[in-house]
Amino acid sequence: xxxxxxxxxxxxxxxxxxxxxxxxxxxxxxxxxxxxxxxxxxxxxxxxxxxxxxxxxxxxxxxxxxxxxxxxxxxxxxxxxxxxxxxxxxxxxxxxxxxxxxxxxxxxxxxxxxxxxxxxxxxxxxxxxxxxxxxxxxxxxxxxxxxxxxxxxxxxxxxxxxxxxxxxxxxxxxxxxxxxxxxxxxxxxxxxxxxxxxxxxxxxxxxxxxxxxxxxxxxxxxxxxxxxxxxxxxxxxxxxxxxxxxxxxxxxxxxxxxxxxxxxxxxxxxxxxxxxxxxxxxxxxxxxxxxxxxxxxxxxxxxxxxxxxxxxxxxxxxxxxxxxxxxxxxxxxxxxxxxxxxxxxxxxxxxxxxxxxxxxxxxxxxxxxxxxxxxxxxxxxxxxxxxxxxxxxxxxxxxxxxxxxxxxxxxxxxxxxxxxxxxxxxxxxxxxxxxxxxxxxxxxxxxxxxxxxxxxxxxxxxxxxxxxxxxxxxxxxxxxxxxxxxxxxxxxxxxxxxxxxxxxxxxxxxxxxxxxxxxxxxxxxxxxxxxxxxxxxxxxxxxxxxxxxxxxxxxxxxxxxxxxxxxxxxxxxxxxxxxx
DNA sequence: GCCGTTTTCGGCCCGACTGTTTTCAGTCG
Numbered sequence: 001x002x003x004x005x006x007x008x009x010x011x012x013x014x015x016x017x018x019x020x021x022x023x024x025x026x027x028x029x030x031x032x033x034x035x036x037x038x039x040x041x042x043x044x045x046x047x048x049x050x051x052x053x054x055x056x057x058x059x060x061x062x063x064x065x066x067x068x069x070x071x072x073x074x075x076x077x078x079x080x081x082x083x084x085x086x087x088x089x090x091x092x093x094x095x096x097x098x099x100x101x102x103x104x105x106x107x108x109x110x111x112x113x114x115x116x117x118x119x120x121x122x123x124x125x126x127x128x129x130x131x132x133x134x135x136x137x138x139x140x141x142x143x144x145x146x147x148x149x150x151x152x153x154x155x156x157x158x159x160x161x162x163x164x165x166x167x168x169x170x171x172x173x174x175x176x177x178x179x180x181x182x183x184x185x186x187x188x189x190x191x192x193x194x195x196x197x198x199x200x201x202x203x204x205x206x207x208x209x210x211x212x213x214x215x216x217x218x219x220x221x222x223x224x225x226x227x228x229x230x231x232x233x234x235x236x237x238x239x240x241x242x243x244x245x246x247x248x249x250x251x252x253x254x255x256x257x258x259x260x261x262x263x264x265x266x267x268x269x270x271x272x273x274x275x276x277x278x279x280x281x282x283x284x285x286x287x288x289x290x291x292x293x294x295x296x297x298x299x300x301x302x303x304x305x306x307x308x309x310x311x312x313x314x315x316x317x318x319x320x321x322x323x324x325x326x327x328x329x330x331x332x333x334x335x336x337x338x339x340x341x342x343x344x345x346x347x348x349x350x351x352x353x354x355x356x357x358x359x360x361x362x363x364x365x366x367x368x369x370x371x372x373x374x375x376x377x378x379x380x381x382x383x384x385x386x387x388x389x390x391x392x393x394x395x396x397x398x399x400x401x402x403x404x405x406x407x408x409x410x411x412x413x414x415x416x417x418x419x420x421x422x423x424x425x426x427x428x429x430x431x432x433x434x435x436x437x438x439x440x441x442x443x444x445x446x447x448x449x450x451x452x453x454x455x456x457x458x459x460x461x462x463x464x465x466x467x468x469x470x471x472x473x474x475x476x477x478x479x480x481x482x483x484x485x486x487x488x489x490x491x492x493x494x495x496x497x498x499x500x501x502x503x504x505x506x507x508x509x510x511x512x513x514x515x516x517x518x519x520x521x522x523x524x525x526x527x528x529x530x531x532x533x534x535x536x537x538x539x540x541x542x543x544x545x546x547x548x549x550x551x552x553x554x555x556x557x558x559x560x561x562x563x564x565x566x567x568x569x570x571x572x573x574x575x576x577x578x579x580x
Numbered sequence: 581g582c583c584g585t586t587t588t589c590g591g592c593c594c595g596a597c598t599g600t601t602t603t604c605a606g607t608c609g
Contacts, residue, residue, distance in 0.1 A: 065581060440596070
């Protein structure tokens with residue numbers, strides 16, 4: 001029998017909740033299953049043991065019905081109720097959620113009234129004007145749906161960087177056993193660590209392209225693999241991800257990797273500079289005054305052409321080729337601690353102790369907890385009383401997690417007028433304050449700019465959180481005058497967070513250069529809502545590297561004493577600040 | 581469906597926004 005863990009059980013409870021919301025007028029029934037899922041996730045004791053003892057329903061949020069379903073899931077791996085719900089709807093029904101502004105209620109109506117169960121059917125019905133006639137729908141909704149379908153489709157063939165890396169790694173691993181392949185490396189925008197990517201590029205070093213290609217086809221490394229020219233082959237994986245293979249002789253592998261990594265702009269800049277030394281990158285390798293030059297590694301290509309090596313992340317344009325020395329970019333192991341960590345006090349999935357223990361296991365010297373503020377009620381923002389309780393809990397764990405040092409913070413909402421969602425007295429009790437926008441995203445540019453500038457005037461603010469507010473592949477960032485924001489942040493010593501959540505990667509690396517020039521310092525933060533999400537520090541590091549940041553420009557590369565002294569000094573200054 | 585209790589049904593987290601309404605429902609964070 002399949003042993004189900006609490007996370008899998010929670011996923012299935014969520015699925016039930018979604019189905020219920022499609023058909024059930026009472027929204028609280030769906031919410032009850034949602035709550036049960038949260039309750040299961042938050043369990044400190046083993047779910048299977050708890051079920052065995054018959055005390056499941058003693059957990060708040062789990063009642064008679066949900067308890068029985070959980071037991072059934074644990075015993076059989078599925079639930080009759082869930083199977084019945086699944087049978088009532090087409091399998092692709094939830095793909096409709098990818099259309100913005102379409103929620104489960106509207107999807108439920110579309111299915112029951114028009115039998116719509118996927119994007120194609122939705123598009124056909126909207127084009128025929130059938131949507132506008134439904135109750136609760138209208139002409140505008142119909143238009144919005146059509147625009148939304150376009151939006152969803154555009155994003156179909158684009159995917160987030162971590163997905164790209166996972167797919168690319170898995171394809172590369174499959175190449176390992178093929179005779180004749182001497183080396184294989186991931187290239188393209190994935191190697192450049194672009195936040196959203198469109199295809200996978202892999203460079204293969206081999207002396208017998210045809211033989212290798214045949215072996216790859218035979219093994220079914222990807223679907224529909226076929227050569228598109230002498231040196232390139234193309235296939236698909238996971239349904240809709242295009243994989244390009246670039247073949248090169250081992251002696252030309254460096255040049256091939258360089259060219260396949262791009263960007264086009266960088267390669268052009270490379271060639272312009274190399275030409276001055278008589279060198280040229282060609283499809284068939286590096287050439288010096290028309291004669292072939294061996295470049296088994298990428299470093300060889302840079303060196304022979306007389307150019308400074310540029311890390312792949314920095315190859316969006318040619319600017320770093322002008323540097324005399326290779327840029328020293330920050331690396332994950334440079335980080336000594338981090339901030340912006342949530343716990344079960346607000347919307348995190350792990351307790352204070354779990355998050356602290358995980359930070360210690362990662363060998364951090366320090367970590368700063370920051371749950372939401374009261375206005376973020378949907379995320380369980382902390383009242384002043386709850387904040388006090390959290391402080392007491394943190395204090396009770398300090399010895400347990402030593403030598404890890406714990407800082408007490410908040411991720412406080414920047415309210416509509418730019419004020420911070422706690423009073424000064426409360427803020428003064430914290431070691432640090434991350435100020436973030438979580439509401440009223442669609443303000444006009446001027447208003448949003450003033451709002452952020454106002455927040456920067458609060459002397460207790462230490463960091464600006466996920467400044468642009470973008471959600472990759474789903475939401476554009478806020479409009480604001482970034483120049484003015486960076487200027488003021490720099491002048492007031494407020495750091496800007498580089499939020500490493502792969503859905504955000506915010507600050508956008510494109511802003512980093514300008515912010516740095518205006519005196520802004522950065523902190524790489526995970527915005528972790530679970531232990532696993534400390535992993536976002538790696539993705540955050542990529543953003544910093546893409547922005548060209550070195551360890552000294554990153555706050556959390558500093559030792560704990562420096563951090564503590566900085567917070568203390570800043571708080572002291574805030575207390576003394578004139579705040580009329 | 582769950583919870584709590586003012587023991588057997590009423591409330592459940594909420595505010596902004598938008599479109600469809602003519603006072604509200606659905607979506608989003």
